[in-house]
Amino acid sequence: MKSIFDEGDPIELWVRVNGVARTISVPPLRRLLDVLRDDLGLCGSKEGCGEGECGACTVLVDGEAVLACLAPACQVDGTDVVTVEGAGFERVQAAFLDHGGAQCGICTPGMIVMTRAWIDACRRDGTEPTEDGARIALAGNLCRCTGYGAIVAAALAAAREDAR
Amino acid sequence: MQRFIGRDLARPDGPAKVRGEAVYVADLRVADAWVGGTVRSDVARGVLRGFERDPGFDWTRVAFVTAADIPGENVQALIVDDQPVLASGAIEHWGEPLALIAAPDVATLERALAAVKPLIDPAVGNFDPELSTKVFKSIRIAKGDVDAVFRSLPAGAIVVEGTYRTDSQEQLYIEPQGCIAWPPDSDGTITVKGSLQCPHYVRKALVRCFGIAPEKARVVQMETGGGFGGKEEYPSVVACHAALLARAAKRPVKLYYDRHEDLAVTPKRHPGRVKLRAAFGADGTCLALDADVLFDGGAYTTLSPVVLSRGTLHASGPYRWPSARIVGRVVATNHVPYGAFRGFGAPQTCFAIERLFDRAARELEIHPFALRRKNALVAGDTTATGQLLEHSVGSVQVLEAIAQSSAFDRHAWCVPRAESGAKRRGLGMSFFFHGAGFTGSGEEMLKGRVRVDLLPDGRVEVLAGSTEIGQGTNTLFTAIAADALGVDVADLALATPDTARVPDSGPTVASRTCMVVGGVLAQACAELRARVGDGTGAWRERARRFLASGGDGSVTVTYASPAGVRWDDANYTGDAYPVFGWAADVALVEVDVDTCEVDVLRFWTAVDVGRALQPRLVIGQIEGGSLQAVGWAQREVITTRDGRFEQDRLATCIVPTTLDAPRFDVTLVEVPYPHGPYGAKGVGELPMDGGAPAVLSAIEDALRVHATRVPATPERILALLEDSSAIAARNT
Numbered sequence: 020m021k022s023i024f025d026e027g028d029p030i031e032l033w034v035r036v037n038g039v040a041r042t043i044s045v046p047p048l049r050r051l052l053d054v055l056r057d058d059l060g061l062c063g064s065k066e067g068c069g070e071g072e073c074g075a076c077t078v079l080v081d082g083e084a085v086l087a088c089l090a091p092a093c094q095v096d097g098t099d100v101v102t103v104e105g106a107g108f109e110r111v112q113a114a115f116l117d118h119g120g121a122q123c124g125i126c127t128p129g130m131i132v133m134t135r136a137w138i139d140a141c142r143r144d145g146t147e148p149t150e151d152g153a154r155i156a157l158a159g160n161l162c163r164c165t166g167y168g169a170i171v172a173a174a175l176a177a178a179r180e181d182a183r
Numbered sequence: 184m185q186r187f188i189g190r191d192l193a194r195p196d197g198p199a200k201v202r203g204e205a206v207y208v209a210d211l212r213v214a215d216a217w218v219g220g221t222v223r224s225d226v227a228r229g230v231l232r233g234f235e236r237d238p239g240f241d242w243t244r245v246a247f248v249t250a251a252d253i254p255g256e257n258v259q260a261l262i263v264d265d266q267p268v269l270a271s272g273a274i275e276h277w278g279e280p281l282a283l284i285a286a287p288d289v290a291t292l293e294r295a296l297a298a299v300k301p302l303i304d305p306a307v308g309n310f311d312p313e314l315s316t317k318v319f320k321s322i323r324i325a326k327g328d329v330d331a332v333f334r335s336l337p338a339g340a341i342v343v344e345g346t347y348r349t350d351s352q353e354q355l356y357i358e359p360q361g362c363i364a365w366p367p368d369s370d371g372t373i374t375v376k377g378s379l380q381c382p383h384y385v386r387k388a389l390v391r392c393f394g395i396a397p398e399k400a401r402v403v404q405m406e407t408g409g410g411f412g413g414k415e416e417y418p419s420v421v422a423c424h425a426a427l428l429a430r431a432a433k434r435p436v437k438l439y440y441d442r443h444e445d446l447a448v449t450p451k452r453h454p455g456r457v458k459l460r461a462a463f464g465a466d467g468t469c470l471a472l473d474a475d476v477l478f479d480g481g482a483y484t485t486l487s488p489v490v491l492s493r494g495t496l497h498a499s500g501p502y503r504w505p506s507a508r509i510v511g512r513v514v515a516t517n518h519v520p521y522g523a524f525r526g527f528g529a530p531q532t533c534f535a536i537e538r539l540f541d542r543a544a545r546e547l548e549i550h551p552f553a554l555r556r557k558n559a560l561v562a563g564d565t566t567a568t569g570q571l572l573e574h575s576v577g578s579v580q581v582l583e584a585i586a587q588s589s590a591f592d593r594h595a596w597c598v599p600r601a602e603s604g605a606k607r608r609g610l611g612m613s614f615f616f617h618g619a620g621f622t623g624s625g626e627e628m629l630k631g632r633v634r635v636d637l638l639p640d641g642r643v644e645v646l647a648g649s650t651e652i653g654q655g656t657n658t659l660f661t662a663i664a665a666d667a668l669g670v671d672v673a674d675l676a677l678a679t680p681d682t683a684r685v686p687d688s689g690p691t692v693a694s695r696t697c698m699v700v701g702g703v704l705a706q707a708c709a710e711l712r713a714r715v716g717d718g719t720g721a722w723r724e725r726a727r728r729f730l731a732s733g734g735d736g737s738v739t740v741t742y743a744s745p746a747g748v749r750w751d752d753a754n755y756t757g758d759a760y761p762v763f764g765w766a767a768d769v770a771l772v773e774v775d776v777d778t779c780e781v782d783v784l785r786f787w788t789a790v791d792v793g794r795a796l797q798p799r800l801v802i803g804q805i806e807g808g809s810l811q812a813v814g815w816a817q818r819e820v821i822t823t824r825d826g827r828f829e830q831d832r833l834a835t836c837i838v839p840t841t842l843d844a845p846r847f848d849v850t851l852v853e854v855p856y857p858h859g860p861y862g863a864k865g866v867g868e869l870p871m872d873g874g875a876p877a878v879l880s881a882i883e884d885a886l887r888v889h890a891t892r893v894p895a896t897p898e899r900i901l902a903l904l905e906d907s908s909a910i911a912a913r914n915t
Contacts, residue, residue, distance in 0.1 A: 022289045022290035025289075025290065063202070065207070065358070065408070067357040067358065068442040068833040069441055070442070070834060103203035104202070104204075108202075112198075112201040115201050116193065119191075119799040119803050121197055122654065122655070123358070123407065123408045123410075124199075124205050124653065125356075125357045125408025125409060126357050126408075127201055154841040155842065157840075158840045159840070160841075161840065163357055163411065163807070164653045164654075165803055165806060166810035167840075168846070169803060169806070171841060
């Protein structure tokens with residue numbers, strides 16, 4: 020966290036988080052990640068780098084995967100934000116447990132949110148979920164434990180389950 | 184009966200992790216906690232004269248701590264007392280901690296950090312280990328008379344030489360370093376909670392820094408987002424700093440590094456330079472090896488002596504050398520201190536010997552697989568330290584398994600073939616071993632302990648200092664305890680590693696958690712089971728009856744080395760490790776001949792782990808470790824300029840993504856180790872050793888250039904190609 024993001028006069032931020040409408044007064048440039056973790060107490064989204072390189076803070080904003088460490092509060096005003104604590108991740112979470120896709124767990128929330136974004140995109144676009152597709156979708160999420168094989172297998176299993 | 188060993192158990196820590204409910208240190212919400220920061224040196228060498236503090240800043244709003252405020256010794260306790268907690272005179276590396284500040288909020292902390300200027304007389308630093316005059320540790324291993332062999336080589340024998348360099352590498356755990364410390368409570372106890380591998384190491388450091396009794400320092404491990412060695416020794420630094428700030432601020436203080444600070448100042452893998460000279464008979468038989476190992480230790484000793492030890496002990500590779508001489512030294516420079524990283528000195532030397540084997544194979548015109556198979560250590564052989572290999576020697580089995588899975592033994596390695604287009608494919612291999620557990624008499628000195636306690640409801644609580652850092656300690660200990668007790672998973676409770684509650688099981692390092700601590704746990708459970716007895720009724724019922732009849736439901740067991748293990752630390756002879764893990768890798772690469780970019784497409788590995796107690800965890804260790812090795816082989820560049828790491832942001836510090844990772848093909852080979860729990864031995868570090876030489880061997884097959892340095896970046900490959908085409912042009 021850097022204080023530069025907390026400069027400026029606060030704005031009234033209206034945002035729906037995990038289905039609950041919230042109105043909070045925050046500095047306009049406060050990072051969405053800090054709003055979630057510090058203002059709303061939702062610590063499932065992790066900070067691995069603070070510069071959009073690791074993907075551990077990935078959340079859904081109006082259904083699109085967004086790096087919460089790069090998104091200022093003013094940009095998510097009026098949106099629907101879903102974090103790993105929200106609903107709709109159960110199948111992906113179960114697949115990660117089944118395939119050993121979670122080891123130290125710090126990249127896991129971001130991986131799970133990104134996997135769901137990918138599955139949703141496959142369904143929306145009518146594309147077949149493939150291993151290559153999963154690898155491309157998850158390329159912005161770093162994991163240092165698994166070598167990715169178990170994560171890709173979990174994502175693919177969840178996607179196929181979903182398509183059934 | 185084994186109900187859980189060998190079958191994948193659900194990870195006890197899994198559900199909380201996938202739901203985002205697992206609590207890492209940055210997730211702790213502590214009322215009234217201040218935030219801490221570190222004032223650092225901006226030169227690599229110099230003398231600290233003091234601090235200039237801006238009188239315009241209200242210093243009463245913050246806590247400011249220098250070396251003068253340290254209540255105990257200004258020593259970062261580890262092996263040698265050369266590293267201060269805060270510099271008080273001499274500055275030995277860029278980023279060295281000079282002072283600490285805690286403030287009520289981040290904005291105030293930032294203003295305070297900007298308002299203090301360290302007054303430093305800069306001096307010229309040395310960044311070249313070859314020029315260093317300060318040796319942290321030197322080691323000499325000798326077997327037979329190497330000079331005599333080189334003097335009188337048999338007819339047809341060849342001598343192969345090479346100098347192999349390995350650059351540093353960043354652990355890149357995805358959760359940066361951090362901890363939170365509480366000020367001394369009413370009875371003087373200091374509490375630290377943090378992201379760490381070794382709670383008892385941190386306690387030892389606090390005890391020295393504060394001059395307090397061991398029971399007055401309490402260290403609790405939070406959920407830890409990766410370690411890989413990077414959270415072995417460094418959390419002691421963060422913990423001492425946070426605790427000093429908490430004492431000064433009289434309130435809890437959070438000291439969390441952001442990624443930039445973490446990359447800039449925390450220890451990384453020791454850069455290595457290994458010179459090898461080896462003699463082979465005309466038929467490829469190993470005759471003699473002469474090895475010279477040099478590691479850059481950086482500014483302070485930290486763990487360098489033990490890293491060098493493991494490096495030299497693996498320098499001869501898994502091969503039968505009738506004569507070998509290995510000399511090694513690790514020296515001081517003004518680099519940021521290097522430290523523990525998975526493999527711990529062995530990846531550097533394994534890389535060298537494996538590359539040399541490829542060079543020898545080409546000169547001898549023997550297939551590299553056959554050359555390795557011919558010289559592989561087998562049961563009954565002795566290593567360079569004279570260790571007789573008796574148990575669990577899966578060397579030939581892993582070679583046979585890798586031949587089976589990859590067919591590398593039938594691949595025409597480095598034989599010219601018709602090729603066109605911009606891409607060249609190549610296959611290459613490596614063969615390696617890794618000692619499990621602490622080196623030499625380390626385990627004897629550690630005396631790792633585990634306790635199991637019967638709880639009033641009949642459940643059994645497992646108390647160990649071993650940490651879950653993603654590798655699966657909780658799952659593994661659950662499986663071992665459940666089977667050793669003959670109970671269900673629900674009959675167990677795992678204690679959080681908290682030095683106030685758990686015994687010192689030794690650090691969570693050195694591929695020892697399963698083999699050593701797991702073995703002690705199995706013994707403790709067997710003892711408790713014997714006490715309770717196998718009478719009628721379910722476990723909890725019997726356990727409650729046992730307690731009601733006054734039985735002692737607490738069992739503590741201390742590790743004892745297997746009988747007959749002997750090690751001579753003065754002469755570096757004897758049993759360097761209780762046992763070795765064995766493995767062979769094959770990599771398939773595709774090289775773009777225009778850009779020299781290397782894509783590792785597939786990666787086969789065959790690994791002898793003794794027994795895979797939790798196969799999914801073992802495969803997770805092997806694939807994850809192999810990818811770290813593959814990343815180091817080609818793209819994980821770490822360079823320094825004036826003692827400063829140039830890759831100090833995640834935008835420039837590159838690690839593999841899903842698209843860079845090869846498809847893995849893992850074969851588990853099980854040659855049980857009689858002294859490990861259910862036959863298991865270590866696996867944590869082994870997969871880090873073979874990836875780099877296998878990838879460079881595959882690049883050699885694709886391009887016919889013998890790369891000698893890790894990482895083999897496109898620039899380095901291009902330089903080799905230009906050299907080889909220049910040589911070809913000269914020869915035509």
